[in-house]
Amino acid sequence: MPQKRYIRRANSHSMRTFLLLTLWLLNSVLLAQDFDNYQPLQSTGEIPKAFRTLSGDKYQKDRGQIDQNQSRVLRKTKEDFYLKSNFLVDEILLSGKVLFNDPVTTYVNKVADEILKDDPELREDLQIYVVKSPIVNAFTTNNGIVLVNLGLLAQLENEAQLAFVLSHEFVHYKNNHVINSYVENTKIERGQGGYQRTTFDDKLLAKSKYSKELEFEADREGLDAYLETSYDLEAVNGVFDVLQYSYLPYDDVEFKKDFLSTPYFDFPEDYYLEEITPISGEEDYDDSKSTHPNTRKRRKAVNRELNETSNEEREVFLVSEIEFLSVQQLARFEMVRLYLLDRDYANSLYTAYLLLQNNPNNSYLRKAVVKSLYGMAKYKNAGLLSDVLAKHTRIEGESQQLNFLMQQLSGQEMTLLAMIHAWNLYLEFPEDAYLKAASEDLMNELVFEYDVQPKDFSKKPKMAEEKKESAIDSLASKDPSELTKYEKIKLKKQKTNLEEEKNFMHYSLAGLFQNKKFANAFDETVEDFKEKNDRENVSTQVAAQEFLDAYNEERLNRRKGLALGIKNIVIVDPVYKKVDQRKRDAVKYLKSEEGQQAYVSTIERNADLAKLDVSLLDTKAFRADDVELFNDFAALNDWVGERFDHEDLDFVVSDHNRMMELTEKYGTDYFAWTGVVAMRERKAYAALYVCLGAMTIYGLPFALAYAAVPEYDTFFYFMLFDVPNGEAVMVERIYIDGKDRLDMMNSFVYDAFFQVKHKRK
């Protein structure tokens, strides 16, 4: 029996191990993420209904549920709320930033299931999605959509912390905090319901006070719900730690000096801070004008109840620890990418650095390092580094070292550093389109911007310092009069070499020069540079002719438009906005949505007429099974956001490789963004004209007519990008004095398509 029992136990143990292993394997398969070849998170499965229902329809449904016995003012306020909230929430859902059915969202939903397993009705009402945003935040909408940012998931330490965050958010929904807050704020604005008409500051304080009350309520009731679960109680305070230090990267690890140096160069000592600024993480900050109470108050409020509850038989992980860690890792990997998209290169590099501690050869992270260096080098050379790199004095913790180092580097040094890392990786991954483009661009930058040539660098590695110095010392210690002619020459040469070494980058390319591809590319770039210079210097006649040709081309383009000769393009999410600037709530949401649909029809009709093959990625028209299109749209939206942020900078965007996939998929390099903004404005000087008209009597009818007819303006834009090059090949921005009439829309859309399709004879 005992043996039997043992066997049974053994069986039970192996069964448990087997089950765990199976679960782990299942998780791995489910999460399906090979971190070495990390691919950005994408949505999968069916597009949820909430993404596919028109905002106008949602509004009408919500509007129908307003209690007609309420006062007219309250009904109107609620109508306004439903209108705005439905459209604004849908704008977020269709921004491409929200994920569904991906491993992270799936996991967060499982945690929600665990919390609400005894309240299926509430669970039914809630839809939880993850937002690709680096900001540490989660928020809830009135219609039960809970959005959790990846920035928060990257910082949370365990599942229980996530459970508390979700419990807090669920209270916001359950207690109608969003709409109540809107109604209350409206009252404050209007000075109704016990609020007096006061100053702007007083209104702000009143709104803040109310908002903080709701947050306390969500904390309190969220904790009650949390206590109903078996989640660990200590995790609650952990959440407030996360919030308190949310401005820091997810970890605080010393930034080692050798991380960016190579065997061929090292940064001078003075490029590093001797001491870093300690982390302050103020807890009891002034929250009088904040929407949330400070963490000290929140902590204090929940601790009262926590201290009265036992933590026995409670666990940190109820769903799955492995899954949580995997999700956390995914979120952190994603953060690297999100920081790059936001041009927050220091954070991207530092996050990659943190992740590389455990994944030292991870190609995704190493590429992210290159991308971060590339971004900073480009901005440094454009004289705009301060746009993308915070001053080190504003940074706390170990990552401050990185900001300081980047600030110390000159433009040439930074370009060289980025180029070395880019080329090293490019030679390792010669098929990688991004690395190829960035490496070449950095080399061009180095040669064209700083007139650097191969001869400016040593092709051999730096000699051992001691050996050289001892050689110099031995010669220098001799009486100069005793030195032979050859010793004098040697001494001079050695001194010169030592001087050169002070330029720590002098030997930096010694490793790369051993590679023929690099050496040839360098020579070719220098040749190009010389040719360009020769062309510009040799003959003013040639230069003048080139200038004239360019002028004539531009003139022709102005008169007749462009003739790009492109057969097919992709139009990404056409935009239509109707705005009445005379009103407080300027955006006319319902008309905008109707207009958007009409604008899509206009595009389709004119594409047919212009015989241009146009693929439309229209978020409002996605069907349930269009998830692939949805992901394409999301990637393109990220791309264009980053591209616009770079403004006129010639830049290889961070998702270059994904874009190359899309160009292949859609069979075109050309993607367009277009939209219309139809504005109704207040007429300028209307009152003055009426007064003048009244004075002349005869002019009064004309002045009244002038004042009565509203002013309309329409703005049309069409931007076509050559995505692989990141170049805007066509930018049409037209302001029209007048309404957004169909003939105008037809004319501008057709004209844009004609210019795209047409080829000059």
Next chain:
Amino acid sequence: MRCLTFLTGLAVASMLLLSQATVAQISGYQGKRTLATYNLQYFPALLNPNANNNTGLAAFNVNHVLKGEYILTRKSSIGAQARFYRTTVEFGEDAIIYNAQVSGPAGTQFWPSSAYTIGTTDGFNSVEVTERGELSGYSIGSFYRFYGSKALAPLGNYFQVGLELMSYKVNPVGNALQNPSQVQLGGVGNATFRPEPGETVNFPEVQEDKRWSALAFTMDFGRQRVIFDRVVWNYGIQNGYIIAGSGVSGFQDLFVADNTFLIREYDESEYLATKGRRRLSGVLFLNIYMGFGLLAF
């Protein structure tokens, strides 16, 4: 005259050549670059009577204009046009030259185109005159349109300059009996025409079919729109000037006093040409218009 015809022909030919050169180089409106429009140009007959001899805010002088327009660039177009017009010319005090019948010495009837030297014994009593004539004609011309920076040809606001060769004639309206006006001669009444004894007076023949020409320059500000992707409609304001003309010796100031045209100084043909041209200036000076047409191809 030949020169003017030649110039107009040249303008039309240039337009056609340019059109050929620009075929399919610009978008036009959904690929259509040729428009045909009819414009009704009008202005209240405040200073001069309209074709029905009415004046006032409710009476209008009207022109009918047919236009063919071809889009040259995204911001310009060229076109040819034909204008048809009809209005009234008032002869006023110098109306005598339209005299169809002159009462001379007893029993003598003078007919137009006759000359009579007034003798000392001649007893003129009265002259029956025609006070107004009908100015009618047509013009052919070409124009060039500049579309505004916020427009895209053929849509939007435009500024247009045009050159027109105008052909016109002036016919007395009705006859002396229908519209009699007595000009008392021989010291009776308020005659403005008082030939002296011994003076030779020409009573030229009224030349109903004689035509004269004038060259006019016009400027327009307007706006053009398209509805149903085919129908064009436009509206605008036009200002025009006569810059040269036939049938008149020398340059005639448009605003000289009427008595310049007394029969003593001009023959009838010259008078009609001048009078007609002056009236044409009024016709062209200011017009508002609206029209519609088709986007042809």
